[in-house]
Amino acid sequence: MSSSGFPTPLSSHAGRGIFQDVYEAAEDSFLLMDALQKDAETLQRMRQGCSSPRCTDVNPAAAHCTARTAFCNRVALQPVITDLVQGLLPRLGGQVDVLLFNPPYVVTPSEEVGSRGIEASWAGGQRGREVTDRFLPLVPGLLSTRGLFYLVTIAENQPDDIIRLMSHFDLEGESSLTTRAGNERLSVLRFHRKQQRRQ
Numbered sequence: 478m479s480s481s482g483f484p485t486p487l488s489s490h491a492g493r494g495i496f497q498d499v500y501e502a503a504e505d506s507f508l509l510m511d512a513l514q515k516d517a518e519t520l521q522r523m524r525q526g527c528s529s530p531r532c533t534d535v536n537p538a539a540a541h542c543t544a545r546t547a548f549c550n551r552v553a554l555q556p557v558i559t560d561l562v563q564g565l566l567p568r569l570g571g572q573v574d575v576l577l578f579n580p581p582y583v584v585t586p587s588e589e590v591g592s593r594g595i596e597a598s599w600a601g602g603q604r605g606r607e608v609t610d611r612f613l614p615l616v617p618g619l620l621s622t623r624g625l626f627y628l629v630t631i632a633e634n635q636p637d638d639i640i641r642l643m644s645h646f647d648l649e650g651e652s653s654l655t656t657r658a659g660n661e662r663l664s665v666l667r668f669h670r671k672q673q674r675r676q
């Protein structure tokens with residue numbers, strides 16, 4: 478269980494054997510789950526009439542590992558191996574009710590960004606923002622009118638700057654949850670369309 482009582486998916490295969498080059502769920506993953514738990518009532522309501530979940534990963538081993546995780550937890554999910562959401566757009570345009578991104582957010586040299594291996598789990602380049610910043614402009618085109626977008630950040634990513642940036646796309650954001658994990662100040666940011674009534 479995560480700290481909030483949300484059942485933690487079985488994922489003990491991650492980071493081991495054929496999945497050794499796959500990120501194991503950690504404090505950032507659990508904070509994201511806690512943010513979803515906090516909004517559980519809203520998210521349950523949104524689930525009605527929704528189609529199946531989609532996910533992507535640039536690391537083929539991570540995508541295969543996610544397929545195993547889905548199977549172990551009796552969830553129907555076919556991960557797509559791709560960069561960000563390539564291959565899902567324009568098909569999913571304006572149709573995503575709940576969008577989650579736990580990106581590689583660690584500050585690293587730019588040359589470390591762009592791997593398709595385990596480094597892709599953490600290498601975020603300058604300000605830890607290089608992958609996130611490529612994704613943010615795609616968000617308004619993906620979200621449905623009632624859609625919510627959850628993004629994991631650390632302080633070095635300058636979450637306030639991300640919130641300001643997203644307001645230019647007519648998305649309003651706030652910090653939903655924050656915690657300290659070692660020397661990381663983790664936050665989950667939550668965004669919705671500006672005209673959408675707050676839940």
Ligand SMILES: C[S@@+](CC[C@H](N)C(=O)[O-])C[C@H]1O[C@@H](n2cnc3c(N)ncnc32)[C@H](O)[C@@H]1O
Pocket residue numbers: 500501502503505506509533534535536539559560561562579580581582594597598599608
């Ligand atoms: C911090 S890990 C999060 C893993 C897992 N989603 C979780 O929350 O525990 C970041 C994940 O993003 C993937 N990733 C990095 N860059 C990507 C990109 N350009 N497109 C798709 N996935 C990417 C990594 O391979 C890694 O699995």
